[in-house]
Structures are given as C-alpha cells and as structure tokens.
Amino acid sequence: MRLNRKLEHIEFSLQQKSIEGANGFNDITLVHNSLPQLNWEEIDTRCKFLGKNLSVPLLINAMTGGHKELEGINGDLAKVAATTGVALAVGSQRAALEDTSTQYSFSVVREMNPQGVVLANLGADCTLEEARAAIKMIKADGLQLHLNAPQELAMAEGDRKFKGILENIHMLNRDLEVPVIVKEVGFGMCRESIRRIAGVGVSYIDVGGSGGTNFMAIEEARCGKETEFSWGIPTAISSLEGLSLEKKDLNLIASGGIRHALDIIKALAMGCPLVGMARPFLKVLVEGSYDQLNTYLADLISDIHRLMLMLGARTIKDLQRVPLIISGNTYHWLCRRGIYVDHYARREGIF
Numbered sequence: 358m359r360l361n362r363k364l365e366h367i368e369f370s371l372q373q374k375s376i377e378g379a380n381g382f383n384d385i386t387l388v389h390n391s392l393p394q395l396n397w398e399e400i401d402t403r404c405k406f407l408g409k410n411l412s413v414p415l416l417i418n419a420m421t422g423g424h425k426e427l428e429g430i431n432g433d434l435a436k437v438a439a440t441t442g443v444a445l446a447v448g449s450q451r452a453a454l455e456d457t458s459t460q461y462s463f464s465v466v467r468e469m470n471p472q473g474v475v476l477a478n479l480g481a482d483c484t485l486e487e488a489r490a491a492i493k494m495i496k497a498d499g500l501q502l503h504l505n506a507p508q509e510l511a512m513a514e515g516d517r518k519f520k521g522i523l524e525n526i527h528m529l530n531r532d533l534e535v536p537v538i539v540k541e542v543g544f545g546m547c548r549e550s551i552r553r554i555a556g557v558g559v560s561y562i563d564v565g566g567s568g569g570t571n572f573m574a575i576e577e578a579r580c581g582k583e584t585e586f587s588w589g590i591p592t593a594i595s596s597l598e599g600l601s602l603e604k605k606d607l608n609l610i611a612s613g614g615i616r617h618a619l620d621i622i623k624a625l626a627m628g629c630p631l632v633g634m635a636r637p638f639l640k641v642l643v644e645g646s647y648d649q650l651n652t653y654l655a656d657l658i659s660d661i662h663r664l665m666l667m668l669g670a671r672t673i674k675d676l677q678r679v680p681l682i683i684s685g686n687t688y689h690w691l692c693r694r695g696i697y698v699d700h701y702a703r704r705e706g707i708f
C-alpha cells in the first residue's frame with residue numbers, strides 16, 4: 358500500500374503542470390541596478406545551514422524513499438547535492454520504520470553525500486523513538502516534521518486526528534539531538550501558525566506554500582476524483598507573513614512552486630535564508646537523466662549569480678538590502694492582514 362502510494366505520488370506529481378504566478382512571486386519586483394560595480398567572480402552565494410557550508414542557499418526538498426526501486430532516485434539526488442553543495446531532504450521515512458528492509462533507499466543519501474547537509478523526514482505526529490531512528494538511519498543534520506492535514510483529508514486511508522501536534526512538535530524540538538524543521542507540503546502557513554510553531558521553540562520553519570506541487574489534487578487523482586477546488590496560501594505570501602514576525606532566531610525556508618532562479622532570488626531578497634524546490638529536480642531526473650539534473654542545477658546556480666550581479670548584490674546579505682516592490686494581490690493581502698504598513702513599507706524604503 359505504502360509503496361504504491363510512493364510510486365503514485367511520483368507519477369501523479371510529474372503529470373501536474375506549474376501554473377505561472379500561482380506561487381505569488383509575480384507580485385514581487387526587484388529593481389534593476391544599471392551600475393552593479395561588481396565582477397562575475399566576486400559574486401559569493403555561500404551560506405551556512407545547520408553548521409555546515411552550502412555553496413548556495415538551496416534545498417532539494419523531501420520527496421521519496423521506502424522501496425528498492427527508489428534507491429536510484431535518492432542516490433542521484435544525493436550525488437547532485439554533494440557535487441553542487443546544496444542541502445537535501447529525504448521523503449517520509451515512515452515506510453522504513455515499518456519495514457527495515459527498505460532502509461537503504463534512505464541511507465543511500467548519506468553514502469552518496471557523506472559531508473553535506475542531509476535532512477530526515479517524518480510526520481509531525483511521530484514519537485521521539487521514531488524520530489531518533491529516522492535521524493540515525495541517514496546520520497541526519499536535522500529532522501523535517503511535515504504538516505499535511507489537507508493531504509491526509511483528501512486520502513481515503515489518511516489520518517483524521519490532528520489534535521496534540523503542536524505539543525508533539527514542542528517535545529521533539531526539546532528532546533532531539535538535532536534541529537527540527539517544521540514544514541508544510543504545499544499548502545503554506547499564515548503568521549499565526551508560524552508564531553505558534555516558533556512559540557514552542559522551533560527555529561526552522563519551511564512555509565511549503567501553494568503554487569507548485571498540489572498534494573490535495575494528487576490524492577484526489579489517486580482516488581479517481583476530479584479536483585473541484587484548490588487550497589492553500591501562496592509561497593510568497595506565506596513567506597512574507599512569517600517574515601513580518603521579525604523574529605531574529607527564526608529561519609524561514611521559502612518553498613512550494615519555486616521554479617527558477619528569479620523566484621529564488623526574490624525569496625532570498627525578502628529575507629528567507631534558504632529556498633527549497635522539490636518536483637522540478639524529480640522531473641529532470643526521472644524524465645531525463647542524472648547528467649541533465651547536474652546541468653539543470655549548475656544552470657540554476659549560474660542564473661542566481663547572474664541575477665545577483667544585475668542587482669549589484671555581492672553576497673546573500675547584500676541581496677537582503679536591494680529595493681523590492683510588493684504589488685498586486687500580495688500587496689492587497691498584506692494590507693488587509695495589517696502586515697504591510699507595519700513591516701514592508703519600511704523594507705521598501707518608503708519610511
């Protein structure tokens with residue numbers, strides 16, 4: 358059952374088409390700089406994440422594992438992460454906790470990427486023992502705890518009990534030996550949710566916004582049901598909601614529907630220290646090859662350099678100071694939520 362689900366997630370996710378603008382980033386504009394006063398080789402995209410160096414603040418987000426057939430995908434994702442110096446998360450390790458013979462489909466990532474940042478992944482309702490086993494399985498630098506109520510509710514076999522999750526996150530964050538990253542899976546987060554998660558001590562939150570892979574539609578397709586409505590908060594809005602909390606010790610990861618370097622640059626410029634992408638990497642690998650994935654990632658990183666130069670930003674820190682305009686539905690949303698005037702008007706340099 359779980360294997361079929363994992364394979365169907367890959368199959369149905371690859372059939373989905375990205376809807377241009379659905380992630381909200383078209384409402385964010387970065388202002389071109391005609392005098393960047395920088396040379397190409399000066400651009401420095403390096404950053405630290407969980408105490409290790411990344412060549413660029415990018416995460417290959419959680420996708421798969423849990424069967425022999427999936428070893429190749431996780432192995433290739435780990436190899437490309439090691440070659441390019443980006444972080445990598447595995448898919449939910451629940452399957453390997455239930456059937457230990459599938460553990461290698463996860464631990465292969467550590468074998469292929471011994472030095473890099475590798476994240477374990479489980480549902481946020483897991484026990485401390487399960488969390489420790491998942492971390493140990495891949496010698497993880499951190500544990501992603503996913504929140505996915507809309508996905509579970511769209512699944513015939515899905516969970517229906519969501520009480521006590523925040524308390525469980527609190528316990529895991531307090532008792533685990535590695536940092537916890539709480540993530541959504543494409544439905545986004547509002548600032549109230551982010552505040553509550555941060556309030557129990559979590560320092561890393563991946564907003565996992567809407568506009569990309571749509572797990573409600575995937576689960577409905579698996580049941581043979583037609584999708585009638587969509588759900589979630591676009592990634593740009595989710596990120597801005599969280600950033601408006603201005604919590605110094607909170608690291609917000611922007612992900613969900615990120616499809617090119619410009620969206621990555623916008624998220625970094627807004628103030629997110631890390632950006633995640635999932636389906637695009639899977640698509641290039643499954644429908645193409647490992648070499649194509651390598652080229653795809655190298656091109657993405659080169660585009661990040663290009664955009665930084667065009668903005669006159671030598672480092673990621675400089676990027677956070679470039680003029681940024683928020684307009685359209687995102688501006689309207691932030692105004693209606695009472696967020697814009699407090700926070701973003703200042704960021705745009707209006708006050």
Ligand SMILES: Cc1cc2nc3c(=O)[nH]c(=O)nc-3n(C[C@H](O)[C@H](O)[C@H](O)COP(=O)(O)O)c2cc1C
Binds near residue numbers: 418614
């Ligand atoms: C095939 C597939 C499987 C996924 N499985 C998981 C998972 O096991 N755990 C999880 O936290 N997220 C999972 N995700 C969600 C991604 O990590 C990410 O949050 C979501 O796809 C939105 O990003 P994207 O639009 O860049 O794909 C999966 C995504 C895909 C495409």
